Amino acid sequence: MEISGILNALITVVGSPTHVLLLLIAVPVGMFFGAIPGLGGKLGIVLAIPFVFGMDPLAGAIFLVAMHSVVHTGGAIPSILFGVPGTGPDAATVVDGLPMTRSGQAGRAIGAALGASGVGGVIGGLFLLAIMPLLRPVVLAFGPAEFFLLALFGITFIAMLAGDSLIKGLLVGLFGLMMAFVNLDPQTGAQRYTFDFLFLWDGIDIITAVLAIFAIPEMIALGVAGGSIAEVRQRASYGLQGVLKGIRDVFRHWGLTIRTSVIGAFIGMIPGLGGEAASWICYGHAVQSSKTPDRFGKGAVEGVIAPETANNSKEGGSLLPTLFFGVPGSSGMAILLGAFVMLGIQPGPSLALTGMDIVWTLIWALMIANILAVLMFFAVAPSFSYLSYVRGSLLIPFVFTLTYLGSYLSHRAWENLVLLTVLGTLGYLMKRHHWPRPPFVIGLILGPIVEDSFHKATALWGPLFILRPGAMALMALIIISFGIYFWRARNKKLKKAQNAV
Amino acid sequence: MPFRILLNGPVFTALMMFVVFATMSLIALSFPDKARLMPLIVGIPGTILALVQLFIELRSTLSQTAENADLVPETVEAERQMFTWMFLFFFGILGFGFIYAAPLLVFGFLWFGKEESLKIGLVGGAATWGILYGLFQRGFQIPLFDGLLLEWLVG
Numbered sequence: 001m002e003i004s005g006i007l008n009a010l011i012t013v014v015g016s017p018t019h020v021l022l023l024l025i026a027v028p029v030g031m032f033f034g035a036i037p038g039l040g041g042k043l044g045i046v047l048a049i050p051f052v053f054g055m056d057p058l059a060g061a062i063f064l065v066a067m068h069s070v071v072h073t074g075g076a077i078p079s080i081l082f083g084v085p086g087t088g089p090d091a092a093t094v095v096d097g098l099p100m101t102r103s104g105q106a107g108r109a110i111g112a113a114l115g116a117s118g119v120g121g122v123i124g125g126l127f128l129l130a131i132m133p134l135l136r137p138v139v140l141a142f143g144p145a146e147f148f149l150l151a152l153f154g155i156t157f158i159a160m161l162a163g164d165s166l167i168k169g170l171l172v173g174l175f176g177l178m179m180a181f182v183n184l185d186p187q188t189g190a191q192r193y194t195f196d197f198l199f200l201w202d203g204i205d206i207i208t209a210v211l212a213i214f215a216i217p218e219m220i221a222l223g224v225a226g227g228s229i230a231e232v233r234q235r236a237s238y239g240l241q242g243v244l245k246g247i248r249d250v251f252r253h254w255g256l257t258i259r260t261s262v263i264g265a266f267i268g269m270i271p272g273l274g275g276e277a278a279s280w281i282c283y284g285h286a287v288q289s290s291k292t293p294d295r296f297g298k299g300a301v302e303g304v305i306a307p308e309t310a311n312n313s314k315e316g317g318s319l320l321p322t323l324f325f326g327v328p329g330s331s332g333m334a335i336l337l338g339a340f341v342m343l344g345i346q347p348g349p350s351l352a353l354t355g356m357d358i359v360w361t362l363i364w365a366l367m368i369a370n371i372l373a374v375l376m377f378f379a380v381a382p383s384f385s386y387l388s389y390v391r392g393s394l395l396i397p398f399v400f401t402l403t404y405l406g407s408y409l410s411h412r413a414w415e416n417l418v419l420l421t422v423l424g425t426l427g428y429l430m431k432r433h434h435w436p437r438p439p440f441v442i443g444l445i446l447g448p449i450v451e452d453s454f455h456k457a458t459a460l461w462g463p464l465f466i467l468r469p470g471a472m473a474l475m476a477l478i479i480i481s482f483g484i485y486f487w488r489a490r491n492k493k494l495k496k497a498q499n500a501v
Numbered sequence: 502m503p504f505r506i507l508l509n510g511p512v513f514t515a516l517m518m519f520v521v522f523a524t525m526s527l528i529a530l531s532f533p534d535k536a537r538l539m540p541l542i543v544g545i546p547g548t549i550l551a552l553v554q555l556f557i558e559l560r561s562t563l564s565q566t567a568e569n570a571d572l573v574p575e576t577v578e579a580e581r582q583m584f585t586w587m588f589l590f591f592f593g594i595l596g597f598g599f600i601y602a603a604p605l606l607v608f609g610f611l612w613f614g615k616e617e618s619l620k621i622g623l624v625g626g627a628a629t630w631g632i633l634y635g636l637f638q639r640g641f642q643i644p645l646f647d648g649l650l651l652e653w654l655v656g
Contacts, residue, residue, distance in 0.1 A: 185535070220580070401603045405645070
């Protein structure tokens with residue numbers, strides 16, 4: 001039954017010319033956003049939203065998942081060639097990628113990154129395929145009490161990890177939750193914070209909020225910084241022979257490749273942990289498990305393979321909490337979650353009951369996109385590095401236009417343009433003064449789940465719903481994660497004091 | 502310490518958060534019982550946390566000297582320019598819609614704002630028009646916003 005569903009999903013992806021065409025478009029677009037430092041996958045998704053608007057939900061979701069899954073494949077290129085990470089999680093690749101370029105092995109490093117990304121993405125997808133049947137009963141066993149606490153866990157966890165201040169992270173998460181209460185109250189029908197504006201009755205548009213908090217501040221910051229996005233001075237050249245050698249390295253170190261792929265997928269499953277943790281943890285694992293750890297940092301190819309496999313495999317893992325629990329695995333997944341809702345795909349436990357065909361299809365799309373990324377790269381290999389020279393000033397007005405367009409199209413309401421500008425200004429203030437922005441999006445998305453689950457849980461079990469075993473386990477998780485945060489902060493402070501002495 | 506330096510960016514952001522949480526919590530008191538429950542559960546801790554953050558930012562500002570304050574004239578000027586462009590895009594699109602305003606604004610940004618060549622400005626503007634009109638309006642058959650002012654003028 002399950003096997004036939006999985007195979008049918010594969011046929012849905014590869015048997016439909018529309019889906020194949022969308023994959024062929026999504027992969028280079030995703031790599032483009034990854035390869036230009038400063039843009040990144042989140043911006044890529046928010047800007048793609050106007051283009052998938054009105055599309056068949058499954059086709060739109062395939063496009064977005066495929067695009068999102070190959071962002072880090074593109075992001076490795078400027079990390080290796082110029083030491084400028086295309087995206088945050090690609091920073092770990094710089095440590096050994098740049099020394100390889102400096103020693104004339106740019107092609108080998110690029111090939112290793114490309115092969116590792118492809119294999120990592122496929123293993124991440126396979127991991128998800130394997131774990132899904134085991135996890136489905138767990139998802140279905142979750143009740144409103146567990147969902148309420150799981151949503152709170154997601155918000156507090158990302159608040160802790162998204163920035164250097166816990167208070168700021170929590171405040172932004174709570175602010176996102178508050179914004180989720182702008183609507184007609186689902187319990188009483190009373191207007192809450194709508195000030196008689198009709199367009200606010202259904203709540204603040206998630207797409208507009210995401211565009212405002214991410215796209216607008218990034219473009220203002222890009223304009224303020226000026227010049228080209230990547231501060232690169234000279235072009236590093238490489239040939240296809242080197243690229244092929246790098247790909248062979250991935251299979252030569254097959255043990256490391258598989259291990260870091262699985263670790264990455266596991267980390268991706270933990271809500272909010274994000275890609276940076278995955279890539280650095282796997283880099284650390286590569287150093288620890290090496291017989292010659294002193295080579296790392298000086299151009300060891302394993303130092304490129306480990307973070308790159310993790311970067312792509314964690315996307316498979318993070319699809320799991322996003323699709324089944326409605327709790328995004330990362331800030332990129334939070335945006336993807338908003339886009340799914342806009343397309344009419346409602347993530348959550350109901351997907352495990354009636355929407356498994358969509359889940360399987362998206363996993364296949366993720367795996368095929370990763371394979372396509374490797375194949376497509378060969379066609380444009382030597383000229384791909386030119387992307388890092390794209391001048392920011394050329395992109396800003398187009399991004400502004402697409403941002404306003406995406407916001408308008410999401411509800412066809414001009415009032416959203418006003419909301420976009422106001423929230424965009426706020427988003428820039430947050431960026432400028434180091435307030436983490438991902439908790440806002442997660443709070444806004446999880447707000448309705450939090451409220452609905454809370455009312456259902458209190459109606460079923462009264463205020464003592466928190467004493468249910470599942471709820472208590474999740475509360476313990478929240479308390480433990482707070483404990484770990486404070487313990488780490490204390491250690492950091494002590495270390496700083498010792499260094500000062 | 503002068504008020505201008507005391508109310509710097511970080512303090513202003515924290516103050517704004519405090520005002521937002523406090524105001525939303527107060528407004529929530531006017532909602533029916535069930536409707537105000539969650540806004541208050543979130544709003545009250547939010548107000549307290551924002552107050553704590555405001556205190557942290559004020560203490561950090563007071564410990565800084567006036568020279569260290571977060572005011573770099575070049576950055577402020579660049580920010581002013583970028584916000585001007587953002588508002589131009591907003592008012593332009595709100596007034597005259599996507600098809601007319603966006604290509605002109607893209608051209609204006611590239612040619613006047615960033616001093617790119619006239620050719621790049623024209624190509625940028627034409628590409629924007631091509632995507633908006635050709636791809637969205639004609640290709641995807643998605644009617645785009647015409648602009649409030651243009652709707653009022655043309656009817």
